[in-house]
Amino acid sequence: MKNKHNTMNSSSSQKTYMRMQNTLLKNQQATCFLVEIIAPKSQNQPWQISLDGQAVVNDKIRRVSVDKFYQLVTGEKDAFKQLCQTLPRVISDVVEDIPSNLATNTVFEELQQLSPNILQSLYLLSFQHYEGFDNFHV
Numbered sequence: 714m715k716n717k718h719n720t721m722n723s724s725s726s727q728k729t730y731m732r733m734q735n736t737l738l739k740n741q742q743a744t745c746f747l748v749e750i751i752a753p754k755s756q757n758q759p760w761q762i763s764l765d766g767q768a769v770v771n772d773k774i775r776r777v778s779v780d781k782f783y784q785l786v787t788g789e790k791d792a793f794k795q796l797c798q799t800l801p802r803v804i805s806d807v808v809e810d811i812p813s814n815l816a817t818n819t820v821f822e823e824l825q826q827l828s829p830n831i832l833q834s835l836y837l838l839s840f841q842h843y844e845g846f847d848n849f850h851v
Contacts, residue, residue, distance in 0.1 A: 715770035716726075716766070723763075725764075727762060727763055727764055730762050730764070730769070731743065731749075731762065731764075733774045734774070736769065737771065737773055737774070741752065743773065744773045744775065745773065745774045745775065745777045746773075746775050746776075746777050746782065747759070747760055747774075747775070747777065748776055748777050748779055748782045748820045749777070749779065750779050750839075750841050751840075752778035752842075752843075753842065754784035754842040754843075755778050755780050755781060755842055755843045755844050756776065756777065756778050756781060757775060757776075757777045757778070757782075757785070758775065758776055758777075759771065759772050759774065759775060759776070759783040760774045760775055770774055778843060779796070779843075780792075780793040780843040780845070780846075781844070783796065784844070790844060791844060791845040792838075793837065793843065793844075794843075794844070794845040794846060797824075797836060797840065800832070801832045804832060820849070824838070835850065
C-alpha cells in the first residue's frame with residue numbers, strides 16, 4: 714500500500730508503480746494499492762500509467778480513494794464516513810486545549826467561507842464525492 718496525500722508527479726508515479734510491479738513479481742498473491750486521501754471521486758480501479766510512452770495497467774495494482782479503502786479493510790460501506798463523524802469530537806477536545814492566539818490562520822478564514830463549522834468545511838471540500846458524504850453534516 715502506498716498512501717499519498719498530495720499530487721505525485723509523473724516520475725514519482727512511475728517509480729511507485731514499478732515498486733508495486735516488483736512486489737507482484739515477488740508475491741503473486743499480493744495486491745497493491747495507491748490510497749488517495751483526497752481523491753477527485755470515490756474509486757477502486759486499476760491504476761493505469763504511462764511508462765516510456767506505453768500505457769500500462771495491471772488489475773492487481775489499484776488506485777483507491779480512502780473511503781473505498783476503508784470499505785475493503787472493514788467490510789463496512791461507510792466506514793470512512795463513520796470515522797469522520799467521530800473525528801469532530803476528538804478534534805474539539807484537542808482544540809479546547811490550544812491557546813486561542815495559536816489558532817489564528819488564514820486557512821480557518823477560508824474554511825469559514827464554506828461553512829461556519831470549520832470541520833464541516835473540511836469534509837465538504839475534501840470528501841464531497843465519496844460514498845455516503847452527499848448529505849453529510851457534522
